[in-house]
Amino acid sequence: MNTGLEAAIATTLKELYGIEQANIDLQETRKEFEGDLTLVVFPYLKVSRLSPEATAEDIGASLMRQASDVSAYNVVKGFLNLSLSDAPLQSAMDQMLVDPQWGIVPLNPDLPAAMVEYSSPNTNKPLHLGHIRNNLLGYSVSKLIQATGKQVIQVQIINDRGVHICKSMYAWKMFGNGETPATRGIKGDHFVGEYYVRFDQLLKREVAELMAEGYSEVDATKRAPCMIHVQQMLQDWESGNPEVMELWNTMNAWVYEGFNATYDRLGVQFDKNYFESQTYVLGKKDIETGLAQGIFYRREDGSVWIDLTDDGLDEKLVLRKDGTSVYMTQDIGTAIQRFSDFQMDSLTYVVGNEQDYHFKVLFLILQKLGYTWASTLSHLSYGMVDLPSGRMKSREGTVVDADDLLDEMEAGARRISEELGKVEGLSLEEQSVLYRTLGHGALKYFILKVDPRKRMVFNPEESIDFNGNTGPFLQYTHARICSILRKSGHAGPWTWEDIHLADKEKEVIKCLSKFPSVVQKAAADQNPSDVAGFLYDLAKIYNGFYQVHSVLNAETPQNAAFRIALSRQVAGALQRGMALLGIVAPERM
RNA sequence: GGACUCGUAGCUCAGCUGGAUAGAGCAUCGCCCUUCUAAGGCGACGGUCGUAGGUUCGAAUCCUACCGGGUUCACCA
Numbered sequence: 215m216n217t218g219l220e221a222a223i224a225t226t227l228k229e230l231y232g233i234e235q236a237n238i239d240l241q242e243t244r245k246e247f248e249g250d251l252t253l254v255v256f257p258y259l260k261v262s263r264l265s266p267e268a269t270a271e272d273i274g275a276s277l278m279r280q281a282s283d284v285s286a287y288n289v290v291k292g293f294l295n296l297s298l299s300d301a302p303l304q305s306a307m308d309q310m311l312v313d314p315q316w317g318i319v320p321l322n323p324d325l326p327a328a329m330v331e332y333s334s335p336n337t338n339k340p341l342h343l344g345h346i347r348n349n350l351l352g353y354s355v356s357k358l359i360q361a362t363g364k365q366v367i368q369v370q371i372i373n374d375r376g377v378h379i380c381k382s383m384y385a386w387k388m389f390g391n392g393e394t395p396a397t398r399g400i401k402g403d404h405f406v407g408e409y410y411v412r413f414d415q416l417l418k419r420e421v422a423e424l425m426a427e428g429y430s431e432v433d434a435t436k437r438a439p440c441m442i443h444v445q446q447m448l449q450d451w452e453s454g455n456p457e458v459m460e461l462w463n464t465m466n467a468w469v470y471e472g473f474n475a476t477y478d479r480l481g482v483q484f485d486k487n488y489f490e491s492q493t494y495v496l497g498k499k500d501i502e503t504g505l506a507q508g509i510f511y512r513r514e515d516g517s518v519w520i521d522l523t524d525d526g527l528d529e530k531l532v533l534r535k536d537g538t539s540v541y542m543t544q545d546i547g548t549a550i551q552r553f554s555d556f557q558m559d560s561l562t563y564v565v566g567n568e569q570d571y572h573f574k575v576l577f578l579i580l581q582k583l584g585y586t587w588a589s590t591l592s593h594l595s596y597g598m599v600d601l602p603s604g605r606m607k608s609r610e611g612t613v614v615d616a617d618d619l620l621d622e623m624e625a626g627a628r629r630i631s632e633e634l635g636k637v638e639g640l641s642l643e644e645q646s647v648l649y650r651t652l653g654h655g656a657l658k659y660f661i662l663k664v665d666p667r668k669r670m671v672f673n674p675e676e677s678i679d680f681n682g683n684t685g686p687f688l689q690y691t692h693a694r695i696c697s698i699l700r701k702s703g704h705a706g707p708w709t710w711e712d713i714h715l716a717d718k719e720k721e722v723i724k725c726l727s728k729f730p731s732v733v734q735k736a737a738a739d740q741n742p743s744d745v746a747g748f749l750y751d752l753a754k755i756y757n758g759f760y761q762v763h764s765v766l767n768a769e770t771p772q773n774a775a776f777r778i779a780l781s782r783q784v785a786g787a788l789q790r791g792m793a794l795l796g797i798v799a800p801e802r803m
Numbered sequence: 804g805g806a807c808u809c810g811u812a813g814c815u816c817a818g819c820u821g822g823a824u825a826g827a828g829c830a831u832c833g834c835c836c837u838u839c840u841a842a843g844g845c846g847a848c849g850g851u852c853g854u855a856g857g858u859u860c861g862a863a864u865c866c867u868a869c870c871g872g873g874u875u876c877a878c879c880a
Contacts (some may be wrong), residue, residue: 244823245813254822266860293823294858336880373880490880501863517878526806527876533876541880570807571875597809598873605873634842643870652842664816667808669873671815680842682828690842704862747817750827761844781839803842 218387219296222281231261246717248288249295251726256292260422266292297768303720305712308725310783316791317729318529319363329556332564333482337469338382339407343475343599343606343672344566350796351596351742352564353482354662357794358737358745367556368484369550375491376454380447381401382406383461385413395468401617403472408467408701412565414609416440471630479620479654481796486555488548494539496547500583501533509582524648530575537641545576546583553587560590567595567667579766594740597669599661614674623653626677627686636803637737652686655797659685662795663747683750689800690790691753695785696801698765712772724782725755730786733794742795749791756784780788 220238227233237257243249255270262269267289274287274294286297310316332352335341341349356366373379386409395402417440424434435441450458477483500650501518510518518533532542539547543657552561563573574595580588598605606613625650631637637645660678664670680686714722729746736744765781768774789799 240821241822246824252823256822259860291823376880378880385817452822461815494880508809515878528806531878536878538878540878544880566874567808568874573880574807600873602814631844634840635841636842657876660815669809673815676814676829679815682842684828684842686842687828694840694843747827750817754827757843760839764839766839803840 217253217317219281219283219298219801220300220640222277222284223273225260226276226280230272230276230799231258231767233258233261243295244352247290247295248297249286250298251296252716252790253296253304254292255294259292264296270294273661274420279351287578297328297518300710300715300720303727304724305782307723307783309787310726311779314786316783317733317787318361319640319734321360321365322363323365325364326369326557326559327633327777328359328560328562329367329369329552330359330564331369331371331563332486333477334373334565336378336475337406337466338410339608340377340472343614343616343619344659346480346616346619347596347599347670348564348566349480349482350658350661350696351594351666353480354742354745354794355562355564355594355737355795357742358733358740358742361547361733361794362737368482369486369552370484371488371490371493373490375462375494377444377448378410379462379466380444380451381413382410382448383519384444385409385416386465387461388416390751401472401475402468402470403476404615404617405467405472413440413444445463473656476616476620478584479617481654489550490544491559493543493548493551495552497539497543497545498533498537498563499549500538500550501543504579509579522575522578527575527578529573530579532579540568542572542576542579545572546579549576549580549591550585553585559587560592561587561593562594564596567597567669568596569593592740594666596666597641597731597803600671602671602673602675614672619657620654623657623678626652626680627651627653627656630680648800651798651800652680652689652803655685655689655792656680656756657797658797659686659688659746662742663674663750665743666741672776675776683717686803688749688753688792688797688801692785692788692792692799694760695756695781698781699785701766702774702778704772705778707777708772708779712770713776716763718755718762719780722752722759723782725752726783726787729791733791735792745791745794749788749795752787753786756781 220240223238223240224236227236237524239254239257241252241254242793253273254269255266255273258269259266260275262272264272270289270292274289274296277284277296278287283298283302284296285299288295308483317458328351333345333349335345352368356368357795359366386406389412390409395405398405416439417435420438420440421431421434424437425431429437447458451462501510505512505518510520511534512518515535516537517531517535519529519531521529523529530542531540535538549561552558565573570593573595577588577593579589582593600606601614603614628645631648631652640648656678661670663683678684729752732744732748736742763777765777766774768777785799792799
């Protein structure tokens, strides 16, 4: 909205002081001062050889002559406050009115696609609050990238093999007596998770017994009968033992059914699943290639390493001495696989910040291997969700289960809606849709409004709020506008000649006009919290307007028509913005 | 110990490419529904921006040191 103004300022600075490449610090005027935009003039004092006030005065007077958008100015110390005429606001609004998807760049099939990996669950236990943050971030970042016109391929990698998986398999074999999620009447992921816990309890007992016989804890763990069975099971799995494979398939299928139910509730979906049982063999030949190129080196014992000490990192193992692969090997292979599977120009990993080092190393290795796309890899490193007491610990039973939390959110939405008497006239079906919309909206906003990179605290004792800076606040603002629009009937025509913009109206347009740039910046920074913050500001400013100006009973019919149009734009921006966060904007609540 | 990261109101968070008197929400205490949905609006209360230096006309923001939290440095994934 101020690009023309910046050009005018540059011209002025050149004329007055001969500054060629001026650094223009133009910011929004703080609300305690008169004006819309403020130019900080301190940087020009050395050239102007005048006091801050005199310099600001000169620039202001010159701008009044040259820039038609500037209607007035005042000077406070070294700050030149400029008041804008209505023209830039009017043209900003004109732009929104002609574009129903204003703020979102439509899909451009000519642009290369982007890939986003997120979720990445283990198939031995259900999803928890940490996965929820991961899923919401991955989904939202995907939507943000789509809002730049790119196609997005959403993928997850499922950790479906390994010792931890065999543990729940072994426990089920021992204690299951053939029961299934169906016979127990619980979700498959929870069902399998219970057996994982059962195994842990069994292991603890066996370790305790062995330690009583004098073994150290490490030795006891190695010698525990159940661990020996599990190691054997893993070997049987790797050699394709039919019985083990069948059990593995059966139990994983239970888990997937459970995961899919949770994904459905969260509204996330994936275009392709990568399974570790398939990808864990990848990467070995790439290590061989790199070995030939001298990027890796082989030690005497046969293991293969890369020396990253020149890059300030350590030496890293990429292949064990027995030739089997490690986590890094797989990730190298999987990345290469993905770029051959799909035409894409970037790959974003949504993974917790505990793995910062891993990804630093991974990206560096891929770069050294000479892949040009290595520079487009990024790690959206998000902070853990902590409890007030610290980290969630499954052993202490403090993990917040994803399904339980969603249930609680829906129940909370129900309780509040009923208390406020908002459900009259809604069918049971409509009610349950509403509770889901509001409960999930509250949870999603609660998580996404926080800077992803920072760790955040969640207190399960205090339920997530529905008042103040919350999802339901945005939803409420949207619903209230929809109510107005339903009652507005056929608004007549209006033109700018009919309208004298009130301050509150200017504020709304000013805020609204930032929407497209906020979305683009949030996409570039992979930061949904920017969108959340914007939506909150917008809703707050609109509510301030709503409080003092009547839309439907405006002073003139033209004014009413204008305010209806303005309200519709706000509702549209709220709806599209919330959609970027995976939040549904209800039409009534 | 090395590396990375965080420290802002009682609590949860904004602000960080340097700019004016550091902002929200929750909580606490008031006020506003015969007018478009009060899940709303307005006000009060609440801060030596971890500490100490430095750079600068100007520092919550940049630099250094220290203090305090977290993560990570596996032939686990």
